[in-house]
Amino acid sequence: MGIKKQEIELRIVSGRIWIELSTMKRQDKRLWYLTLLVLGVGIFGSVLSLPAAEIEKGKQGLAWKKTAASLALMTGDRIVWQFNHLQDGEEKGCPYFHPLATMDGAVLTDLRPGDHLWHRGLRFAWKKINGLEGYWTWPDGEKRWPDKIMGHTDVTAVKVLARDNFSARFELKLNYHPPGEPADLSEKRIIEVSAPDEKGNYGIEWRGVFTAGAKGAVLDRTPIEGEEDGKWFGGYAGLQFRVAGHEKYSTWTVSNSEGATVASKADSINKESRKSLEPLHGKPARWVDLTLDMSDGKTGGVTIMDHPENLRHPSPWHIAAMPHEFHHAPLFTGPYTLEAGKELPFEFRILIHPGQVDKVFTEKQWKDFSERP
Numbered sequence: 001m002g003i004k005k006q007e008i009e010l011r012i013v014s015g016r017i018w019i020e021l022s023t024m025k026r027q028d029k030r031l032w033y034l035t036l037l038v039l040g041v042g043i044f045g046s047v048l049s050l051p052a053a054e055i056e057k058g059k060q061g062l063a064w065k066k067t068a069a070s071l072a073l074m075t076g077d078r079i080v081w082q083f084n085h086l087q088d089g090e091e092k093g094c095p096y097f098h099p100l101a102t103m104d105g106a107v108l109t110d111l112r113p114g115d116h117l118w119h120r121g122l123r124f125a126w127k128k129i130n131g132l133e134g135y136w137t138w139p140d141g142e143k144r145w146p147d148k149i150m151g152h153t154d155v156t157a158v159k160v161l162a163r164d165n166f167s168a169r170f171e172l173k174l175n176y177h178p179p180g181e182p183a184d185l186s187e188k189r190i191i192e193v194s195a196p197d198e199k200g201n202y203g204i205e206w207r208g209v210f211t212a213g214a215k216g217a218v219l220d221r222t223p224i225e226g227e228e229d230g231k232w233f234g235g236y237a238g239l240q241f242r243v244a245g246h247e248k249y250s251t252w253t254v255s256n257s258e259g260a261t262v263a264s265k266a267d268s269i270n271k272e273s274r275k276s277l278e279p280l281h282g283k284p285a286r287w288v289d290l291t292l293d294m295s296d297g298k299t300g301g302v303t304i305m306d307h308p309e310n311l312r313h314p315s316p317w318h319i320a321a322m323p324h325e326f327h328h329a330p331l332f333t334g335p336y337t338l339e340a341g342k343e344l345p346f347e348f349r350i351l352i353h354p355g356q357v358d359k360v361f362t363e364k365q366w367k368d369f370s371e372r373p
Contacts, residue, residue: 062196064162071160071168073193078105081193081202081352084120085170087158092139094153095172096120102300102354103200108292110242112140119242119325122302122350124208125153127237127331128220129176129184136237152177166195177213185210185217185338203365204350206239212338220335224282232274235282235332236318239348241302242325244292251293252323253301255357256285257314257366266323277319282332284314287366289357290326300354303362304328307347308370311336 065072065079069090072082080103085095098121101107109121118140126135134141134150141150157173170191175183192205210217222234243252246267255261260279266272274281280288291301306315306328316332328348330336338344349369351362 062166064166066160066162071162071170073166073168075103080196083168083170083191083193085158085160085172086155087160089155092152092154093118094120094123094125095155095174096123097204098122100302100352102298102352103196103202104298104300104354106292106294106298106300106354107244107248108290108300108302108352110244113242113245113324115324116242117141117143119240122239122241124189124206124239124346125237126151126176126185126219127222128218130215130218131220132178135176149179152179163195168193176217182213184213184215185219186213187211200354201361202352204348204352206346206348206350208346210338210344210346212340212342212344214340216340216342217338218335219331219338221329221331224332233321235316235329236321236327237329237331238346239304239328240325241290241304241327243290243323246323247295249292249294253289253291253293253356254280254319254322254326255289255291255359256280256283256317257287257363258283258285260285264323269321269324273322274320277322280317281319282316282329284316286314286370287362288317288319288326288328289362290322291357298354299356300352301357303351303353303357303365305349305351305366305369307349310346310348311344 061075063074065074068088069086070082070084073080079099079101081097081100083097098109098111099107100109100122111121113119118137127133129135129151132151134148135153138150138152154175155172156175159171161169172189174187174189176185177183187208187210189208194203196202219237221237223230224234225232251263251265253261253263260283262276262280264273264276287303287305289301289303291299293299306313311330315328315330318327318329318332349365351365
C-alpha cells in the first residue's frame with residue numbers, strides 16, 4: 001500500500017511542532033495539544049506507537065463498512081469494531097462502540113441487555129447534571145419510566161475519517177440538556193482508533209473536553225454505601241464498559257495497575273461476588289483490565305487507562321456490578337461542580353488484546369500515555 005506523500009509531509013510538520021512543544025510549560029503544552037486535535041493534525045494517529053510500515057503489514061481481508069450512523073472495521077464478514085456515532089439522528093442518546101472484538105472474533109461487549117436496555121457497549125454517560133437524572137438512561141429508559149423527566153444527550157456534529165491503513169478518527173460535538181432547554185454541558189470529543197498490529201492488538205484514544213453552560217454544571221451520581229440513601233451500586237458516572245452476555249464466556253478476570261486480581265466464574269451479581277470484588281471496587285488505579293475466557297476457547301480482553309491529568313486521578317473504579325459491567329468512576333467519592341464556562345477534560349487509552357493481559361506491554365503503554373503532553 002505504501003506511505004502517502006501527504007502522510008510524510010504531515011509527519012515532518014508534526015515533528016517540528018513536537019520540538020516546539022518540548023520547550024513549553026506543561027499547561028501550555030496541553031492547550032496546544034488540544035488545539036492541534038481540533039484542527040485535525042493527528043500527531044498521535046498511531047495509538048500503539050507502531051511504525052507505519054508495521055501497521056500496514058498483513059492487512060489482507062480488512063475493509064471498512066460505512067453507514068450514515070456508524071463506521072465498522074471488517075475482517076472477512078466479521079466486525080472487529082464498530083463505532084456508532086449516530087450522525088443520522090435515527091438513534092438517540094450516547095454514541096458507543098459495539099461490537100468491540102478481538103481480531104480472532106471474541107466479542108467483548110453487549111448491547112441493550114434485558115436487565116438494562118440503555119447499556120451500550122463502550123460509552124461515556126453522565127448520571128446527574130444539575131440534579132436532573134436520566135442522562136444515563138435516556139432514551140431507552142423512557143420505556144421503564146414513562147413519566148420521568150430525563151436529561152437528553154444530543155449529538156450535534158460528527159466528522160469521520162477512515163484511513164487507508166485501517167486506522168480511524170472521529171470528531172464529535174455533544175450537548176447535555178434538560179428537555180427543551182439550553183445545554184447545561186457541552187462536549188468536544190476526539191476518538192482515534194489504531195490499526196491492528198501484527199499480534200492483533202489495537203487501541204482507542206478517547207479525548208473529551210466538557211464545558212459548563214451558563215448555569216454551571218453539578219455532576220453527580222447515586223450515593224454510595226455509608227452516605228445518606230447510599231446503595232451498593234452507587235458511585236458510577238463516566239466511561240462504562242458493558243460486558244458480553246454471560247453465555248459467551250466461562251471465566252472473567254479483573255485486574256488493576258496496583259496488583260489486585262479477581263478471577264471468577266460467577267454469571268450474576270450476588271453478595272458473594274460483590275464481596276470477592278472488594279480489593280478492586282472503589283479503589284484508585286491507573287488502569288483496569290478485564291479478560292474473558294470465551295465459551296468457544298478464545299481469550300481476549302480490554303484495558304482502560306486513566307490519564308494523569310483526569311479529574312481525581314488515579315480515579316476509583318466501579319467494579320461491584322461485574323460480571324455485567326465496570327466503570328471509570330471519577331465521581332465515586334462525591335459530586336463535582338464545574339463553573340459556568342469552565343472546561344473539564346478527560347482522556348483515556350483503551351487497549352483491545354488477544355489472550356491474557358500482558359502486564360509488561362500494558363505498563364509500557366501506560367508510560368507512553370501518561371507522558372504524552
